[in-house]
Amino acid sequence: MTDIAPLPTANPIPHRSLDPAQGDRIVAAIDVGTNSIHMVVVRIDPTLPAFYIIAKEKDTVRLGERCPDTGDLTAAAMDRALSALQRCQARAQSLKVEEIVAVATSAVREAPNGLDFIRTVKQELGLSIDLIAGAEEARRIYLGVLSGMELHQQPHIIIDIGGGSTELILGSGQEPRSLSSTKVGAVRLTTEFVTTDPISDGEFQYLRAFLRGMLERPVEELRNRLQPEEVPKLVGTSGTIEILAMIHAHQHLGTIPDPLHGYAFSRSDLQAMVQQLRRMTYGERLEMPEMSDRRAEIIVAGALILLEAMTLLGTDSITICERALREGVIVDWMLTHGLIEDRLRFQSSIRYRSVLRAATKFHVNLPYGERVAAFALSLFDQLQGQLHEWGAVERELLWAAAILHNAGHYVTHSAHHKHSYYLVRHGGLLGYTETELEVIANLARYHRKSGPKKKHENYRNLAGKRHRRMVDQLSPLLRLAVALDRQQIGAIAQVTCVYDGSDRRLALHLEPTDPGNSCDLELWSLGEKKEEFERTYGVKILPCLQTPSRSPNPPVS
Structure with missing residues (x-):
């Protein structure tokens, strides 16, 4: 569980100002999930700012299929995913997108060969995939929901059930109060616990007990963020919850609403659906409306995740939101490119607040860190175009590294630069991709002692030549900045x-x-x-x- 620090009064990393004269921009977002690969292509009107979905693609590739002995993504699963990504890329290019932003979640995060898969995609398709941590996935899901649903300053719990993980978010339309990601997903649980068809009573009860044990802690931590008088509403995203809504609508209305956005059903109705689904064979589930062959395999586990979560949360109904991670990736891109300055403005400082929270956590001397950061950015700005060509994104990574470069003192003074690498890399910073976190951690690592070397494991962990060159060229700036406040006064x-x-x-x-x-x-x-x-x-x-x-x-x- 990650909670968000209070919003600061200023942000020293300003985003580009909105240009009303700028024309529409077309961007694609790809979510490389455990069960499916989804893409949305949107047209952004920067004068509002708002975006409109102009195309969608989905392919159920079951990337989370892993070798039982090694935990690696299987060759077949990676081939399916690569083919799906190639189709998405071709579709996006046919629509003349400005950029394709792709993120990968739990399946790639956890597999030992996950980074190898990302490198293969880059080599064969020229497509970069950002690996994001669970809390960052939850944050972007929240952004996606806010782009399509008004919460009216009332507390809402958002649940997203994926193939490998389930995210729970608490927010009221401003900054999220809590973000969590738990390793219970429809594909993961089906693979690990379901061997019978229909599922046997023994497997069903064991799965239910396991789920309750896994969800109790994140639910309790979320509930601790609520005031006693608050009664939150529950919002559901993801394919699993949408399919359950379709089943419910077909049984109770005789038709399936299009769109599903805003459709609601009760916990008691969900309980009845779970009992119905657990007694059906795979073939019988496959005959249900809108049920694909892949979804029919995992729907029992997915429905049970939702039922146990609603029971633990004490919520009586759930409302569907059709926007989630993919749309959140778009919103995050708009924030990064300075296209949002009013609604959701609080999110533009998420990186800043997360870095300051980490500085507090690791007892960093913040006034000193801010002076070093100011020197680093001053050097960066003055030498831009003369000695380097890096831009706003790299500038912000340098700022974060400068603030946290001395975090390693939290462990020990000896070799503290190496400890800084570890704390920054694994400190749970929000708003950054795994690739960006690796860059920040390496910059902090090389603020003193020897420079980057190929024999250093942390340096080899960088995503590619561009990121190694980034560390090569920006870490010397940080070294000079540290020297400029040698006395720390x-x-x-x-x-x-x-x-x-x-x-x-x-x-x-x-x-x-x-x-x-x-x-x-x-x-x-x-x-x-x-x-x-x-x-x-x-x-x-x-x-x-x-x-x-x-x-x-x-x-x-």
């Missing part, structure tokens, strides 16, 4: 970069906070730290101290 007020490309010299004009301070430690530290920067960029650094009147002392070679 803010002795340097600002740094001005003057680059002479003709002889590859970079002068750093340092303005002391106190004109009488010689800043000897900072100058010494720059001398120690500059080697990695000089080697990476092929320049000679010349630090020099100057007073606010801009009369520089001679450069220190």
Whole structure:
């Protein structure tokens, strides 16, 4: 369970301003799930801002099919997924999308060869897939729901039942109060616990007991976030819950609403459906309306997950929302590209708040971290276009690494840069993909001691050449930023970069906070730290101290 820290009063990483003159933009989002691969293609009107779904694709590939001995994704499952992704890519390109944003969830997260699968997709299709953690998956599901449903500032619990995991979210339309992801999914449970058809009483009761045990803790933690007088409404997303809504509508209305969005059914009706489904054979379930062969295999486990969750939560009914992770990926893309400034504005600072929460958790000296971050961003901005070509996304990753670079002191002072890597990588930062977390952690790792080396496992864990080059070029900036506050008292007020490309010299004009301070430690530290920067960029650094009147002392070679 991950709870969200209070919204800060300012965000030092501003997003691009909205341009009303900008035309519509077409973007695709792909959700590589345990059971299915889904894609939505949307047209974004940046003047509202809003988006409209113009195409959908779905392929049930059962990627979560894994080798029982090794836990690896099977070759057959990966082939099915690759073919589905190729079809999605072709469809998206035919609609002239600006970008395809793809994310992978529990099946790829947990498989030992999950990263190999992502690399294969990149090599064969040129398509990048971001691996996201469970809490981040829950956050984006929440964004997707908010894009299609008004919560009216009332508490709502959102449940998303996937093939490998179930996400529970508590929110009221602003920042989520809690996010959780539990390893109970319809495919996972069917594979591990169901061997009979129809399911035997013994397997059914064991599955029910297992589910209750797995869901009790996240449900209890969620309920602890509710005020005593609050009675939350339950919202359901995902294919499993939509199929149950279709079964209910067909039995009670004689027809299936289109769209299903907003359709509701009760827990008592769900109880009856579970009893009905558990007594049916696979062939009988397959004859039900809208039931695919793959869904017929896993619907009993999926329905039982929902029933146990509703029982533990004490909710009497559930309402369908047809927007979920895929749409949340679109909203997150809009936030990243500065296309949302009012509704959902709180989410634009999710990364900022998550980093500050981690800083508090690991007892980081925050004023010091913020000074280092300010120096790092100043160097980044001044040298952009001269020594590097990185943009806003990389700038934000550098900021996060600068704030948390000393987190390793929480473990021990000795080799704390290595501990910083571990804490940042596994600290549960929200708003970042697994690839981005790996970059931030590596940047923090290389703020001191030796630079990046191929023999370092953490460096090899980076997604590819581009991300290794990112760490190679941005970690020296962080090293200089750390040197500029060597005493951790803010002795340097600002740094001005003057680059002479003709002889590859970079002068750093340092303005002391106190004109009488010689800043000897900072100058010494720059001398120690500059080697990695000089080697990476092929320049000679010349630090020099100057007073606010801009009369520089001679450069220190």
